[in-house]
Amino acid sequence: MKRLYKATMYRMFMSKGVRVSVGLTYLSAALYYILSVCIAKGNIDASNSGSITAFGDGMILWLFGALIVGILVGTDFESKTIHGSLRYGRKAIILNYILVFATMILILLLPYTIGSVCLIASNVDMSTANGTIISIYMGNVFDYTNGISGLILSYIAYIFVYIGQIAICIPVAVKFKKSIVVTAFGFIFGMFTALIATVAKSSEILELIYKFTPYDYGISKIGCNASIADMASGILVSIVFAGICGILAWLMFRRADVK
Amino acid sequence: MADNMVTLRNVTKKYGKYNALTNINISLERGKIYGLIGKNGAGKTTMMRIIAGLSFLSGGEAEVNAKKIGTLIEAPSLNMNMTAKQNIKFYRMLTGEEDDTTDEDILTMVGLEDTGKRKVKDFSLGMRQRLGIAIALLGKPDFIMLDEPVNGLDPVGVVEIRKMIKKLNEDMGTTILISSHNLAELDKTATDFIIVDKGNIKKIVNQSQLDKEAAGNLEEYFLSVIGS
Numbered sequence A: 001m002k003r004l005y006k007a008t009m010y011r012m013f014m015s016k017g018v019r020v021s022v023g024l025t026y027l028s029a030a031l032y033y034i035l036s037v038c039i040a041k042g043n044i045d046a047s048n049s050g051s052i053t054a055f056g057d058g059m060i061l062w063l064f065g066a067l068i069v070g071i072l073v074g075t076d077f078e079s080k081t082i083h084g085s086l087r088y089g090r091k092a093i094i095l096n097y098i099l100v101f102a103t104m105i106l107i108l109l110l111p112y113t114i115g116s117v118c119l120i121a122s123n124v125d126m127s128t129a130n131g132t133i134i135s136i137y138m139g140n141v142f143d144y145t146n147g148i149s150g151l152i153l154s155y156i157a158y159i160f161v162y163i164g165q166i167a168i169c170i171p172v173a174v175k176f177k178k179s180i181v182v183t184a185f186g187f188i189f190g191m192f193t194a195l196i197a198t199v200a201k202s203s204e205i206l207e208l209i210y211k212f213t214p215y216d217y218g219i220s221k222i223g224c225n226a227s228i229a230d231m232a233s234g235i236l237v238s239i240v241f242a243g244i245c246g247i248l249a250w251l252m253f254r255r256a257d258v259k
Numbered sequence B: 001m002a003d004n005m006v007t008l009r010n011v012t013k014k015y016g017k018y019n020a021l022t023n024i025n026i027s028l029e030r031g032k033i034y035g036l037i038g039k040n041g042a043g044k045t046t047m048m049r050i051i052a053g054l055s056f057l058s059g060g061e062a063e064v065n066a067k068k069i070g071t072l073i074e075a076p077s078l079n080m081n082m083t084a085k086q087n088i089k090f091y092r093m094l095t096g097e098e099d100d101t102t103d104e105d106i107l108t109m110v111g112l113e114d115t116g117k118r119k120v121k122d123f124s125l126g127m128r129q130r131l132g133i134a135i136a137l138l139g140k141p142d143f144i145m146l147d148e149p150v151n152g153l154d155p156v157g158v159v160e161i162r163k164m165i166k167k168l169n170e171d172m173g174t175t176i177l178i179s180s181h182n183l184a185e186l187d188k189t190a191t192d193f194i195i196v197d198k199g200n201i202k203k204i205v206n207q208s209q210l211d212k213e214a215a216g217n218l219e220e221y222f223l224s225v226i227g228s
Helices: A002-014 A016-040 A046-055 A057-078 A082-088 A090-122 A133-143 A147-166 A169-176 A179-191 A193-200 A204-211 A228-253 B044-052 B084-095 B103-109 B125-137 B155-172 B183-187 B207-214 B218-226
Strands: B004-015 B018-029 B033-037 B059-064 B069-072 B143-147 B175-180 B192-197 B200-206
Touching (some): A002 A057, A002 A090, A002 B084, A016 A046, A016 A057, A016 A090, A046 A057, A057 A082, A057 A147, A057 A169, A082 A090, A147 A179, A147 A228, A179 A193, B033 B155, B033 B183, B044 B059, B044 B069, B044 B143, B069 B125, B084 B103, B125 B143, B183 B218, B200 B207, B207 B218
Parallel strands (some): B033 B175, B033 B192, B143 B175
Antiparallel strands (some): B004 B018, B192 B200
16 A cells, blocks of 8 residues: 555656646745735735635645646546556555545645745735735734644644545546546536535525535634634544545446456 | 466456356466467457456456466556656556666566657557566566557567567466467467457367467468357
8 A cells, every 4th residue: 555655656746747736836826925915015906816816725726636636546547557556456546546635735735834834924914915815814813812723723624624625526537537527627616616605505404514515614614713623623524525535436446347 | 376377267248238258267277378369359358357357247256366467458557758767667666666676677678778768658659568568577477468469569579579478487487368369479479279259268279289280270270260
């Protein structure tokens, strides 16, 4: 299993698609923080905050996260390299996909984490950067009442929530086995997560189900001023949801012929 | 250790209503080179895919007693954006082979030692086939399955691969199953022959039986066995 993980990580980092995705994510994160600070300092008009949000983790993680799942799973089937992994068993292959995917999400989130830490360290007042997600988040950061442990837990919760949210792409990738389908699905699904919330509110049952998905854990719910219970439940729900996605993928894969 | 590397009992494989394999019963003994011969669509690849665990059975039982299996089934499984050496490294990681000193030797053995930084996507069909064979040999497998291994190879490559297969079998006792629709080519490599047609095994013969029964006319012999 360790060998499978190591070999898959090697395959991922030898992929041009992954390198470009990681590079563009880091560039987007840099632009996001620089432009947000420019808005906060009045160097850029606040009306631009909407377009700056496009560089935010919310958009970028869905776009490149889905692309990476496409490369991780889809390319494995397309290039038939999965033939070599079959010796580890099908359960191990799915578990490995989830572990590699989680590692890749951590790598993609890293520049956003560094950006936030830099803002905290430089004590920039982001309250005037109204409209940018980072301003809402940083606003919370400067008012945080849960201490440094709350801040750290909030970051950990974010990581798990993203893993949980984007894990939906894994069963889709195993089903369709095409990287392009996964990328398209992930990007569209990511754009419609807000719509899912609206649809969920139309019925009590749907709303109840929605509360047990990572999509319910937005910035307001797991920010650093959120209760420890909310953050912990965000982590738990995301782990369970990613696990369900893994089980779904395994159910589709366990008796399927590999082309 | 079981004497047989592979045993198939009443193996059936269906794709929808189409019977790709029907009640296949066969045992592959250790240390032999088997030639699996049949027309296109006869069931050769399906049989290999079942032994490799890529396809599930519709009926019957498949027992594989190999410690390590090396395969080249249909197209080589390659990372197109990697070089030959990087592909070898990737598969070495997968098989758990820490020793990278043999990478060059393996590439030399298949004639790809001079490919340097060229990506596999820029390789010819024959070069990809050679790399696929190199990957199948990684980790010293005790059982190797090669599906049409000389496809796309030039005459020199065909001879080299043939020599390599024989050497592996003689030096390490590796059991080898090679599929082809070319009996004349298999005749130069295999010790035993499995003739399949329309998902059924028509005949299993060893080299001396083949020599005797075919009397030098392999094509006619093959056609008479499959009833064409």
